[in-house]
Amino acid sequence: MTDTDERFAVALDAGQIGIVQPTGQPRTLELSGRVEPARTTDFQAVLLAMAGHDLRQPLQIIQGSHELLGLGVRTKSEQRLLQRGQYAINCLNGLLDELLGAVRINEHAMEAGLLPVALGPLFQHACHENAEAALQKRIEIRVCPTAASVLSNAVLLSGVLRNLISNAIKYTEPNGRILIGSRRSGQNVRIDVCDTGVGIAGEQLSKIFDAFTRLDSARCDGLGVGLFIVRRAIEVLGHRIDVSSVASRGSRFSIFATRAD
Template identity: 30%
Template structure:
């Protein structure tokens, strides 16, 4: 049964109202409509057409006239039986602008706006003006604005997760790379959930950071708050995007499958960044330590390869892992050794060509054991081999994927266990990363 404030309607494939109930039927009749006629409420009719044309559920805020008053609604359009089912709730007077959420410090200021934009809860652009072409409506925000920089993604997703405003966020128009600054207020649906953004933008001076500028240190509180604020919302974003991409609730158009995959990929990238920042905060504390315990490095290597088997299969890369039954006793912390090898093998898969192979080789030498991860990628120039282990160090910052923290964290963890991570490579001949660990617990002397 629908909540008391919810009204419904059914619209056929031609946009003709089949039936309506509740307050929706009353307002539609007052506007000159009725059963057997086109819906007389243009914003809701437009949403129904869009949902029917795309073949997907669409939910977003809508404003309609109710006598002399504008009313804000939450409208959900669901394709059904060749037509559309409409569910309408909310029914509150429409303010000139969404009010700040109670208790929120609202930095939103539209005084200097050069364009305005709105999105729905799925981060699709629903309104645009100024230099934002109307043709962009329906596109994901990540297609309208270039938010690839991590510092730009965090405020947007954090604001969505916490139903807050954000202001003066750097981004670029994806169409022409012009620098912009974005601000927005979160909108809420009738149940208090996130319903999208009402935003503004202005063009900004394109100032690149000084090459010598160093990233600010991340404190423990920052990492903990970031983890709490983003992990669960990001997991939900990934789950919903994967569901759309897999067409679990019914077929959708091919471009929306692509959008869903883009959203899931961006969210997974950000989850990886959150993990890395939490690790970075931990390993740079003075009291950081690892557990000293016996482990089987061969088993850890097989497990790491198994965790990456789906990614490797999708990339058409073969992982040649240690044989079952092969052992390599070592001293270290199991989960940290696994973390290092997932990073090294994941990098090798990423940089390997299709139909390529990644080799995992075990070795013993004196009081140390090692596993080498070798790929068939393009290799790393000698002058770049030290830099890739620096914090935020990347050979090509424009290359998609990665954030310059994985190898830095891997080496710090290995050295905390009394081992190391090293690289050998030549351009055009792939790269070989080697994790070494001690076999004697008394030899563990963290850096």
């Protein structure tokens, strides 16, 4: 175990983040394996239902027009209307990001080759992509430095991390924390995304990777495909993912991938 692995392990085991060492036993779920050809049809059906490819350009036009309208705002009622409009635009942008992320992962899934992937830059990139959303909710994202590499596909694994972090932000209250790190586990590297969020109830745990599943529609405006994308990518890569969660304390999503060294 490297020094950074050790520091990450100490942070987890000390209970500084997420659900490690909770009172009582956490609820757990494990998914693993390589996807069968027949399993691709459900994902393709989801993509067809989404039809998000051609929506980005008109949305950019709406955003530009909205900003121009804001230059002439004078009254509080007008400001409130503009705020509502901006909220709707932000929601549409978020949905499009989900759709295009799903399309990108599906495009790479059939040609996914396993090569050494350095985790450090991947962690930083995934964190950077979610930085604005975390800032808006005053959520701290910490990345534990690592020199580890795994046998994976950079595009798919990056998509998995991006969706796990985005999901953690959605279900973590303001002023919460998210930790991303890795540690060795036998011949594998365990990649952890931990949060201090609301957790997942035991009866919901088995459903979280299903398409269009939203555990709390009041908290999350998305389509509910983020964790479905994660499941799809994990199956294609032949990795394993474990979920451990305690209600009101947080969740830990752990990906097990073969060490590249």
